[in-house]
Structure formats: structure tokens, C-alpha cells
Amino acid sequence: MRVALFATCLVDGLFPDVARATVRLLRRLGHEVVFPREQSCCGQMHLNTGYSAAALPLIRRQARVFADFEAIVAPSGSCTGSIRHQHADTARRFGDEALAVAAEAVAARTYELSEFLVDVTGVTDVGAHFAHRVTYHPTCHSLRLLRVGDRPMALLRAVQDIELVELAAADSCCGFGGTFAMKNSAVSSAMLADKVAAVQASGATVCSAGDSSCLMHIGGGLSRLHVGARTLHLAQILASTRSEPALV
Amino acid sequence: MTVAGKTYLGMPTAPPGVGQLRGDESFPDAAETALANGQLRRNLANATSTIRAKRAAVVAEVPDWQELRAAAAAVKDDVLAHLDSYLVQLEARVTERGGVVHWARDANEANRIVTELVAATGSREVVKVKSMATQEIGLNQALEEAGILAFETDLAELIVQLGDDRPSHILVPAIHRNRTEIRDIFLSEMAGVDCGLTDDPAALAEAARRYLREKFLTTKVAISGANFAIADTGTLMVVESEGNGRMCLTLPDTLITVMGIEKLLPSFTDLEVFLQLLPRSSTGERMNPYTSMWTGVHPGDGPQEFHLVLLDNGRTATLADERGRAALRCIRCSACLNVCPVYERTGGHAYGSVYPGPIGAVLSPQLTGVADNPSLPFASTLCGACYDVCPVAIDIPKMLVHLRERVNQDKATSHRLPTPESAGMAAASWAMRGHRRWTWLLRAARLGRLARLSRLSRSAAGRRLLPPPLSAWVSSRDLPAPPAQSFRDWWAEQ
Amino acid sequence: MTARDEVLARISTALGRARGEAPGEISGAAAIPRRYRRAGATAAGEGVPAGVGHQAELVELLVDRLVDYRATVTRSEPAGVADVLAQRLGQHRIDSVLVPDGFPEEWLGAVSAERRTDDALTPAQLDGIDGVLCTGTLAIAETGTIVLDSGPGQGRRALSLVPDYLLIVLTSDQIVAGVPEAVARLDSGRPLTWISGPSATSDIELNRVEGVHGPRTLDVILIQAARPGF
Numbered sequence: 001m002r003v004a005l006f007a008t009c010l011v012d013g014l015f016p017d018v019a020r021a022t023v024r025l026l027r028r029l030g031h032e033v034v035f036p037r038e039q040s041c042c043g044q045m046h047l048n049t050g051y052s053a054a055a056l057p058l059i060r061r062q063a064r065v066f067a068d069f070e071a072i073v074a075p076s077g078s079c080t081g082s083i084r085h086q087h088a089d090t091a092r093r094f095g096d097e098a099l100a101v102a103a104e105a106v107a108a109r110t111y112e113l114s115e116f117l118v119d120v121t122g123v124t125d126v127g128a129h130f131a132h133r134v135t136y137h138p139t140c141h142s143l144r145l146l147r148v149g150d151r152p153m154a155l156l157r158a159v160q161d162i163e164l165v166e167l168a169a170a171d172s173c174c175g176f177g178g179t180f181a182m183k184n185s186a187v188s189s190a191m192l193a194d195k196v197a198a199v200q201a202s203g204a205t206v207c208s209a210g211d212s213s214c215l216m217h218i219g220g221g222l223s224r225l226h227v228g229a230r231t232l233h234l235a236q237i238l239a240s241t242r243s244e245p246a247l248v
Numbered sequence: 249m250t251v252a253g254k255t256y257l258g259m260p261t262a263p264p265g266v267g268q269l270r271g272d273e274s275f276p277d278a279a280e281t282a283l284a285n286g287q288l289r290r291n292l293a294n295a296t297s298t299i300r301a302k303r304a305a306v307v308a309e310v311p312d313w314q315e316l317r318a319a320a321a322a323v324k325d326d327v328l329a330h331l332d333s334y335l336v337q338l339e340a341r342v343t344e345r346g347g348v349v350h351w352a353r354d355a356n357e358a359n360r361i362v363t364e365l366v367a368a369t370g371s372r373e374v375v376k377v378k379s380m381a382t383q384e385i386g387l388n389q390a391l392e393e394a395g396i397l398a399f400e401t402d403l404a405e406l407i408v409q410l411g412d413d414r415p416s417h418i419l420v421p422a423i424h425r426n427r428t429e430i431r432d433i434f435l436s437e438m439a440g441v442d443c444g445l446t447d448d449p450a451a452l453a454e455a456a457r458r459y460l461r462e463k464f465l466t467t468k469v470a471i472s473g474a475n476f477a478i479a480d481t482g483t484l485m486v487v488e489s490e491g492n493g494r495m496c497l498t499l500p501d502t503l504i505t506v507m508g509i510e511k512l513l514p515s516f517t518d519l520e521v522f523l524q525l526l527p528r529s530s531t532g533e534r535m536n537p538y539t540s541m542w543t544g545v546h547p548g549d550g551p552q553e554f555h556l557v558l559l560d561n562g563r564t565a566t567l568a569d570e571r572g573r574a575a576l577r578c579i580r581c582s583a584c585l586n587v588c589p590v591y592e593r594t595g596g597h598a599y600g601s602v603y604p605g606p607i608g609a610v611l612s613p614q615l616t617g618v619a620d621n622p623s624l625p626f627a628s629t630l631c632g633a634c635y636d637v638c639p640v641a642i643d644i645p646k647m648l649v650h651l652r653e654r655v656n657q658d659k660a661t662s663h664r665l666p667t668p669e670s671a672g673m674a675a676a677s678w679a680m681r682g683h684r685r686w687t688w689l690l691r692a693a694r695l696g697r698l699a700r701l702s703r704l705s706r707s708a709a710g711r712r713l714l715p716p717p718l719s720a721w722v723s724s725r726d727l728p729a730p731p732a733q734s735f736r737d738w739w740a741e742q
Numbered sequence: 743m744t745a746r747d748e749v750l751a752r753i754s755t756a757l758g759r760a761r762g763e764a765p766g767e768i769s770g771a772a773a774i775p776r777r778y779r780r781a782g783a784t785a786a787g788e789g790v791p792a793g794v795g796h797q798a799e800l801v802e803l804l805v806d807r808l809v810d811y812r813a814t815v816t817r818s819e820p821a822g823v824a825d826v827l828a829q830r831l832g833q834h835r836i837d838s839v840l841v842p843d844g845f846p847e848e849w850l851g852a853v854s855a856e857r858r859t860d861d862a863l864t865p866a867q868l869d870g871i872d873g874v875l876c877t878g879t880l881a882i883a884e885t886g887t888i889v890l891d892s893g894p895g896q897g898r899r900a901l902s903l904v905p906d907y908l909l910i911v912l913t914s915d916q917i918v919a920g921v922p923e924a925v926a927r928l929d930s931g932r933p934l935t936w937i938s939g940p941s942a943t944s945d946i947e948l949n950r951v952e953g954v955h956g957p958r959t960l961d962v963i964l965i966q967a968a969r970p971g972f
Contacts, residue, residue: 050655186279311779427946
């Protein structure tokens with residue numbers, strides 16, 4: 001299948017390894033991956049902070065850049081959630097019905113990575129190898145906006161030599177919340193402290209998730225507290241093989 | 249005359265200076281104080297985890313929960329779409345059955361009406377059933393200024409009143425107190441309490457029983473709120489646990505009920521939906537111990553004088569906001585508070601309003617106008633747990649985002665210059681909408697600057713050099729080390 | 743402009759109606775999606791959880807729910823009610839008992855406690871009585887709820903509230919499965935009291951504690967047949 005990668009602005013600029021891993025994984029599964037270079041950002045931060053007028057050009061760009069692809073894959077639950085639940089709605093509010101229709105069409109073909117793998121390609125064993133102790137934070141938008149359910153865990157369970165350990169209160173928010181992390185830094189930090197403690201208690205050396213934004217927050221906390229665990233995106237674990245192992 | 253609050257689309261909001269819908273400080277500042285209180289955080293974590301588990305268990309018993317939610321949302325939307333017709337219908341039914349209906353534009357008018365009604369009875373004391381509406385309007389204070397003493401009879405309200413405290417939860421106003429703290433409040437503030445009182449919850453309940461019994465048996469006037477009012481029958485109802493509600497609703501001669509205009513249900517039949525949703529969502533019980541329903545005055549049974557005060561106080565301003573209107577579906581179950589990770593850490597006081605938690609972050613700014621509660625819509629990570637448990641399916645995250653927009657618009661119109669945040673958002677949007685600009689920016693940012701910031705975030709001395717909003721980020725988190733190249737540059741090289 | 747007219751006008755404007763435009767007709771039940779289990783469906787067993795639907799099973803479910811909420815349930819054959827009732831009062835050392843008008847006389851044959859009738863008793867006088875007996879209007883199995891409507895055998899609302907001990911006699915044919923069946927059977931014009939277990943509070947650390955202002959003991963006698971004379 002010809003797949004368009006929507007890297008997301010955060011991954012593109014700060015976590016390119018996640019996008020490279022996504023490309024490697026998709027190619028290994030036999031897909032042709034293209035990266036439309038006119039892409040930038042889905043506008044989620046603007047939308048969720050209450051600046052929809054500033055998001056509108058980004059929504060327009062997203063709808064235009066990805067109009068012609070059969071499948072668009074993003075290594076992010078929250079960006080996929082924004083595209084699926086906010087783009088058309090916002091366009092309509094600004095009275096742009098044509099954009100709303102275009103955004104709906106793109107949204108219908110945009111998948112979060114685990115959705116794409118499990119639902120579109122029907123694969124749970126992606127042939128990965130990762131010999132580490134891993135715990136998984138399901139992230140709120142994947143869990144409650146996209147309802148990805150057990151898909152990421154099904155993919156992880158099929159990884160060779162992985163040791164999956166349970167994360168206590170896994171479905172509790174990590175406290176990132178976009179600009180919340182700055183505007184309500186104290187509450188965000190308190191939530192992070194509990195999440196970091198849960199990761200530490202799990203005994204995992206790797207905390208994984210499907211969203212680099214949550215992982216940036218959790219990873220920043222793990223690093224600050226020298227917990228001895230690091231973060232890796234789901235794509236990086238799934239891309240890992242014996243011959244090309246993910247760096248931990 | 250009443251003093252109107254600001255207006256939204258021509259609808260006056262709840263007036264300032266009366267009642268409790270506005271805090272003294274912003275949510276982030278108040279939250280920081282709350283977070284520093286370790287006892288508070290333990291109390292909240294214990295209580296919310298207990299109630300979350302109970303709720304989940306009894307909701308799982310109901311196979312048609314989602315269908316009930318859908319019906320409840322539709323029923324409340326129907327009420328809102330025809331609110332005037334239903335209110336007129338309710339008024340007619342209550343009047344036919346011997347009740348008297350009063351209308352109050354806002355808190356001041358409602359307080360005046362109730363004060364005059366109590367004064368007319370000649371009584372200087374009233375017993376009260378826990379009611380959010382009367383807390384919202386600050387009725388107890390208004391009564392006190394008129395020389396009338398109000399006794400809160402709900403156990404948690406009593407704890408708050410005796411402790412000279414503020415409520416911190418819609419359903420359990422003293423959720424921030426544990427049993428030992430409650431015992432200490434009783435020992436120091438409750439007249440005639442046994443000095444050997446233990447912190448056993450049963451002993452504490454017994455102490456409250458003894459303390460209030462005399463009041464119930466002798467007080468001639470009661471004030472209540474209402475959980476629901478049935479438009480086509482004129483039936484009012486109060487859902488409770490302790491029996492204090494029944495005492496107030498049946499023993500006094502006069503009953504005054506203060507109710508927000510949105511608390512209607514069209515027909516008695518609709519109770520088949522709401523009496524399944526409310527108890528399971530609120531206390532996590534299949535059914536609350538006591539529910540009382542009355543229609544006007546029942547000769548020879550209960551109060552022979554009944555007054556119903558219908559309160560606007562910013563509700564029509566909320567109704568006027570098409571995208572925020574659904575918040576008026578709220579039945580005050582507080583399930584959203586109990587699952588909220590923010591509420592669980594801060595408790596209710598940080599919200600500054602009698603309506604805390606996710607729904608409070610929506611309702612409070614709606615009732616007061618966003619200018620008076622600008623930080624509340626941002627007091628959420630948008631994690632969505634609140635929407636999942638809401639029995640009337642209010643999409644709270646979506647409402648919060650909508651209100652954030654209104655806050656920003658309000659700031660834009662009241663400040664001539666753009667705020668730093670809005671300027672930053674506009675700049676980011678401009679940079680991201682041209683891919684060459686964006687590609688260049690990612691390259692420029694990577695060159696040195698990000699690496700330096702990341703290094704600074706890793707030492708206490710370095711962190712002090714970082715400006716906001718980075719300084720907020722690095723308070724608990726290191727910055728990621730920047731990559732050697734952006735993904736798009738790597739891709740271009742391939 | 744009166745407050746009434748102003749609030750009504752605000753609502754009309756808030757809903758986007760033009761000045762002077764009449765409010766829309768109340769749409770009524772038709773527009774509501776009622777795909778949940780309703781009274782009719784439950785009686786037919788449609789969409790009902792396993793175990794609910796037959797009267798015998800309803801009895802078991804109700805007893806389970808009542809006991810879960812710390813009520814005591816004693817089952818009785820119609821002929822044995824008087825003895826069971828006297829035995830329950832004796833066990834709780836009820837020396838004075840309030841008997842509402844219309845409470846079946848044949849159930850009182852073995853009662854030795856002082857019998858009081860409701861001669862417009864004041865709240866304080868009610869407080870001086872140990873316990874109260876009453877019949878019920880119906881009971882809801884799924885939620886363990888007993889509904890009183892102040893009818894014969896029940897008396898006014900204060901009676902079942904003030905004395906510390908409450909004994910309700912129910913017959914098994916008064917049990918319905920769920921809340922929708924109960925709502926369908928009740929008369930909204932009467933004062934209604936829904937009781938689920940003894941008085942309780944969840945205000946201390948959100949844990950349920952029995953016994954606050956209402957009767958701290960709820961005793962239920964469940965007659966396994968129709969009530970005599972009804």
C-alpha cells in the first residue's frame with residue numbers, strides 16, 4: 001500500500017527517530033512510504049489553546065497536502081484525534097463547508113499507527129525484536145478520543161523477547177495536556193510525579209507510548225529524577241529488529 | 249433593584265459581589281497552594297479512588313447505560329430548546345396544587361425573595377437541605393444579614409459550616425477532610441458534643457444526629473434545592489442519603505425551594521432515566537437511601553406552605569451560547585470531579601467557585617462571564633475522563649476548548665495589543681503554513697540554541713536562566729536533547 | 743417588566759427567536775431516543791439481564807439488594823405475618839409502636855408493644871415513639887428500593903421518618919424489576935418517598951455509613967403471596 005506519513009511537527013523537529021522508525025517499520029511490512037514535504041502541523045496546539053483562527057490555515061494545509069492519499073499514518077494519537085474530531089468542525093464554524101468536506105475526507109483516511117497496523121493491514125506481529133522490560137502508557141487521546149483500545153498492547157505482545165510489565169493507573173493522564181504543562185505547571189508536575197513513580201514501580205527500563213508529546217513530558221520527568229528508565233515511542237519498539245535494534 | 253453582571257449576547261451574567269462563583273486568585277495560583285498540602289492530597293486521593301471504584305462497579309451492572317445516557321442528553325436538550333414553555337407549564341401545575349412560584353433574575357433577587365418569605369413567617373431560624381443553587385447565590389450570608397440563622401443539615405455541609413470552611417465538592421462538600429479532621433471540628437465547634445467522641449464514621453454520624461434532631465423537630469421553616477422538577481405534573485424532588493432532606497421537606501410548616509431554571513424534566517416518565525443515572529453516577533450506589541417527591545401542598549402531609557423560587561443568575565447567558573449550552577444538561581452528580589486527575593490533585597477550593605472540577609471549569613465562567621473566571625477553562629489536560637463518565641454526555645473537553653477561545657477573544661477585545669501568547673500562536677501559525685519557512689525554522693532552531701537550552705534545563709543554575717514559558721516546563725522536566733537533523737532534512741537526503 | 747417576563751424574554755432571545763415569536767410547541771416524548779430497557783420490555787423479558795423477569799427471581803434479587811444495604815429481610819407465609827411481626831418488634835425491644843391508619847389489623851394480633859395511632863402527633867411526639875410499622879406501595883428489585891406514597895397503611899411522610907425503627911411489610915406481588923416499571927406504576931400526584939436501606943451517609947471519606955437522621959434500622963417482612971384483603 002502507498003502510505004503517506006504525517007510526521008507531526010513535534011516528531012519532525014524534535015524526535016525524527018520516531019518518524020524514521022515509522023518509515024522503517026512500514027517499509028518492512030511492504031508498504032511504499034511517501035513524505036509530502038509541504039506538511040507541517042495539524043494545529044492541535046492552536047485549537048486546544050483556543051486559537052482556532054490561527055489553526056484554520058493549518059487545517060487547510062493539512063486537507064490540501066494529504067488530499068490524494070489512500071492512507072495517511074501519523075505516529076501520534078492526539079494529532080490523529082485533532083484531525084478526526086476538530087478539523088471539519090472548525091472549518092464549519094468558520095463557514096467553510098468545502099474545507100469541512102475536504103477535511104472529513106482526509107480524516108477518514110488518517111490513522112494513528114496502531115490503528116493502521118491492526119485495522120488496515122490486519123497485522124499484529126510486525127516481526128519486531130526488543131529484549132527489554134517495557135511498560136506502556138496508553139495516552140488519553142488514543143484511549144478516549146480514538147478508542148484504540150488494546151491495539152498497541154496486541155502489537156507489543158507479539159514483539160520477540162520483550163518483557164511487558166503493567167503500569168499502575170495506566171489510564172490516568174500523565175499531566176502533559178499541551179499548553180497545560182506550562183499554564184498549570186504545578187498541577188502538571190504533580191500528575192507527572194505520580195506517572196513517573198508508577199513507571200519506576202513497574203520496574204521497566206523503557207516506558208513507551210504512542211505520542212511523542214506525552215513521552216517528551218514523561219521522559220523529561222524520568223531524566224530529571226534519574227529514574228533509570230527512558231522513553232521510546234511505540235514505533236521505535238515495533239521497528240526494532242535483531243539486526244537493527246532500537247537504541248536504548 | 250438588582251445589579252446585573254456583565255452580559256453575553258445581551259443576557260446578563262451572575263452579578264459580582266454576591267454568592268460564590270468567583271475565586272480570589274487564578275486557578276494556577278490557588279492550585280499551587282493546594283498542592284503543597286500533603287494531607288489534602290492524601291484525603292482526595294483516597295476519597296476519589298474509593299468513589300471511582302464504586303461507580304464503575306454499579307455502572308457495569310446496567311447493560312443499557314449508554315442508551316440511558318443518550319436518552320438523558322436528548323431529554324435535557326429538549327428541555328433547553330423549550331425552556332420557557334416548560335417553565336410556564338411547571339408554574340401552572342405548582343400553582344394549581346397550592347404552591348407559590350417566584351422568579352429571580354439573579355442571586356440578589358433570589359436572596360431578597362427568600363429573606364422576605366422567611367421574615368413573613370416570623371421565624372428567625374431555618375433548616376436547610378444541601379443545595380448548590382443556594383450556595384451559588386450566597387443565601388446563608390444574605391439570611392444572616394437579615395438576622396436569620398440558617399442551619400445546614402447535610403453532614404458534609406455541617407462539617408463545612410462548623411469548620412468555617414468552604415465546600416470543595418458538589419456532592420461531598422467536605423471531601424477534603426478525613427475522619428480525624430472531622431472529629432476535631434466536631435469536638436471544638438459542635439455544642440453539646442460528647443468529649444470522648446472517636447473518629448469512627450458511625451460515631452461521627454451519631455453525633456450529627458444528636459446535634460440536629462432538636463432543630464428538625466422545632467424549626468418551622470425549611471429551605472431546599474431540587475434535583476429535578478417535573479413540568480407536566482409540577483412535582484419537585486430531592487435525592488439524598490441521610491434523611492436530613494426528608495426532615496426538612498416534611499416536618500416544618502413552610503418549605504422554600506430554590507431551583508435553577510434548567511433543572512426541569514418534561515414528564516414524570518423521564519424519571520425512569522434520571523433515577524437510574526444519578527445515584528450510580530454520584531455516590532456509586534444502585535439507589536440513594538432517600539428520594540422525596542412532592543407536588544405543591546399535600547393537605548395534612550408535610551409543609552402546608554410551599555414556595556418555589558426559579559433562578560436565572562447567568563443561566564440564560566449560558567443558554568444563549570449555542571456551543572456551550574449543553575453544560576446546562578448537568579444534573580450535579582459530580583462523577584466528572586471524581587475521575588478528574590486535576591481535581592484529584594487540587595481539590596475544589598482551587599476553582600474558587602461552588603462548582604469545581606471539570607463541569608465547574610465550564611459552568612463557573614459561563615455563569616459569571618469568562619472575564620471573571622479566565623483561568624478555569626485552562627484547568628484541564630483535556631484527557632477526556634470527564635466526558636466518559638458524564639451521565640448526560642456533556643462533551644466537557646470540547647466545551648473547555650470553546651471557552652478557552654472565548655477567554656482569548658475577550659482578552660483580545662479588552663487589550664488593544666495582542667497578548668504574548670496570541671502573538672506567539674499567530675507567529676507559529678505563520679511559520680508553519682509555509683513549508684520552506686518551517687524547514688528553515690527547524691534548521692535554525694537546531695543550530696546551537698536548542699542544545700544549549702536542553703543543557704541549561706539539566707542544572708538548577710541553568711534553569712534559572714530560562715525565560716517563561718520554558719521556566720515553567722523545566723520546573724519538573726528536562727528539555728529533550730535536540731536531534732542532529734530534522735526528519736524532513738533526513739528525508740530530503742535519502 | 744416583572745422578573746418572570748424578563749426571564750422568559752431572555753430565554754426566548756437566548757434560543758434565537760425573533761422578537762414576539764411564539765415559543766415552539768413542547769415536542770414531547772416522540773423526539774427522545776428511548777432505546778433503554780423500558781417497563782413493557784422488561785415485563786416481556788426483552789433486554790433484561792439474566793435472572794430478572796420472573797417474580798420468584800425478583801424476590802431473590804430484591805432480598806439480595808436490601809440486605810446489601812443493611813436492611814433485614816424476613817420472609818413469611820401469609821398466615822405467619824402476625825407472629826413474625828411481633829417477633830421482629832420484640833427482637834428490637836420496641837415498646838411503643840406507631841400504626842398508621844389502614845395497616846391490616848390481622849398482622850397485629852401478636853403485638854405486645856404499646857400501639858399508637860397518628861392523632862396529629864407533633865414531630866416531638868413522634869420522636870418519643872420507638873418504632874413505626876407500614877405497608878409499601880411497591881418495591882424495585884434491581885435497586886433494593888421500597889416506595890411509599892402515604893396511602894392506607896403508610897400514613898403521612900413524617901411517620902416513616904422520625905421514629906428510629908421502621909418495619910415495612912411488603913407482598914411479593916408488589917415487586918417490580920427496575921426503575922421504569924416503578925415510575926410507570928406510581929401516581930405522581932401523591933407525596934412519594936423512595937427508601938433504599940436505612941438512612942446513610944457517604945460524606946466521610948466517601949464510604950457509606952448507615953444511620954444518620956432517618957430510621958437507623960430498616961426491617962422488611964416479605965410475604966410470599968398477595969396481601970390479604972387487597
